Amino acid sequence: MKAIVITKPGGPEVLQLQEVEDPQIKDDEVLIRVEATALNRADTVQRQGSYPTPKGASPYPGLECSGTIESVGKNVSRWKIGDQVCALLSGGGYAEKVAAPAGQVLPVPPGLSLKDAASFPEVACTVWSTIFMTSRLSAGETLLIHGGSSGIGTFAIQIAKYRGSRVFVTAGNEEKLAFCKDIGADVGINYKTEDFVARVKEETGGQGVDVILDCMGASYYRKNLECLNFDGRLFIIGFQGGVSTEFDLRPLVGKRLTVQGAGLRNRSPENKALIINEVEKNVWPAIAEGKVKPIVYITFPLSEAAEGHRLMESNQHIGKILLFS
Ligand SMILES: NC(=O)c1ccc[n+]([C@@H]2O[C@H](COP(=O)([O-])OP(=O)(O)OC[C@H]3O[C@@H](n4cnc5c(N)ncnc54)[C@H](OP(=O)(O)O)[C@@H]3O)[C@@H](O)[C@H]2O)c1
Numbered sequence: 001m002k003a004i005v006i007t008k009p010g011g012p013e014v015l016q017l018q019e020v021e022d023p024q025i026k027d028d029e030v031l032i033r034v035e036a037t038a039l040n041r042a043d044t045v046q047r048q049g050s051y052p053t054p055k056g057a058s059p060y061p062g063l064e065c066s067g068t069i070e071s072v073g074k075n076v077s078r079w080k081i082g083d084q085v086c087a088l089l090s091g092g093g094y095a096e097k098v099a100a101p102a103g104q105v106l107p108v109p110p111g112l113s114l115k116d117a118a119s120f121p122e123v124a125c126t127v128w129s130t131i132f133m134t135s136r137l138s139a140g141e142t143l144l145i146h147g148g149s150s151g152i153g154t155f156a157i158q159i160a161k162y163r164g165s166r167v168f169v170t171a172g173n174e175e176k177l178a179f180c181k182d183i184g185a186d187v188g189i190n191y192k193t194e195d196f197v198a199r200v201k202e203e204t205g206g207q208g209v210d211v212i213l214d215c216m217g218a219s220y221y222r223k224n225l226e227c228l229n230f231d232g233r234l235f236i237i238g239f240q241g242g243v244s245t246e247f248d249l250r251p252l253v254g255k256r257l258t259v260q261g262a263g264l265r266n267r268s269p270e271n272k273a274l275i276i277n278e279v280e281k282n283v284w285p286a287i288a289e290g291k292v293k294p295i296v297y298i299t300f301p302l303s304e305a306a307e308g309h310r311l312m313e314s315n316q317h318i319g320k321i322l323l324f325s
Contacts, residue, residue: 043309
């Protein structure tokens with residue numbers, strides 16, 4: 001089969017389409033003929049050589065895909081050859097075929113094209129497992145999402161609105177903020193021209209928000225604590241603003257705050273299967289109802305993966321960038 005190989009750590013040009021061995025499936029896996037895969041920020045970090053693949057994972061990039069099942073392992077009962085599915089992967093989505101644990105596979109939600117289904121597994125599992133399963137965001141609460149126009153952000157806005165939250169977002173320009181509002185955000189904050197802490201306080205009568213989904217890490221840590229309400233929860237999923245910082249412990253105690261963080265890729269297959277199960281129960285109906293839509297900015301052929309990476313690193317996109325096999 002053909003796959004995108006990271007020929008050496010470096011810029012987008014190191015991504016090359018090459019002929020490689022087909023993946024072999026284990027007894028509890030299925031082989032998927034890939035229709036599409038989606039880019040994630042982590043793929044760019046892996047390409048640069050700073051995000052080693054977990055043990056046993058495919059060496060090729062790609063944390064999610066959609067496609068058609070081509071063969072099934074002997075312990076797999078739910079899926080059969082010909083099923084149209086999407087899947088959460090530990091790697092290997094940038095290829096014509098990929099092996100996936102059966103517990104990480106989901107049906108294509110009704111009404112969605114096979115291609116667009118590739119835009120959901122990573123964002124749905126990340127957002128559901130963090131702000132819903134762990135931070136327990138509930139109806140009537142307020143949520144602040146940093147990077148509202150990102151793949152993660154555009155999904156989080158829609159599912160949080162669907163579940164009855166008031167949603168605040170930050171983004172770096174007015175076009176991105178307008179888009180976030182179109183898909184449900186209540187308050188848009190341009191982090192380049194406004195102080196997000198002051199704006200959150202102003203919009204919440206001085207209280208602050210209940211939950212924050214944060215992809216910045218160190219650079220926003222102190223400000224995030226400042227704009228949380230009593231019993232607020234900060235969930236950190238990314239370090240775009242650095243990994244270490246000094247902080248004052250007093251707001252944690254004074255406001256009874258919870259700070260958590262998690263990554264999806266390094267979880268065990270059992271843990272991922274649990275998340276997939278919850279996503280199918282809680283998120284898939286919202287997609288089937290048309291309340292949560294795929295936000296696909298552009299699709300490139302697999303052979304142009306490098307173009308996709310250039311676009312992602314330029315930060316011009318809104319939502320997901322797909323590669324079509
Ligand atoms: N922990 C996990 O399991 C997990 C899983 C998936 C993703 N993630 C993380 O989630 C984040 C989004 O991932 P993605 O794949 O959706 O990436 P993406 O679409 O490339 O989004 C990155 C976003 O960061 C925003 N951003 C950059 N600087 C910012 C700042 N100072 N304040 C607010 N926003 C800022 C950019 O928007 P602007 O142009 O508006 O700046 C852009 O929308 C990444 O940090 C990624 O590593 C974590």
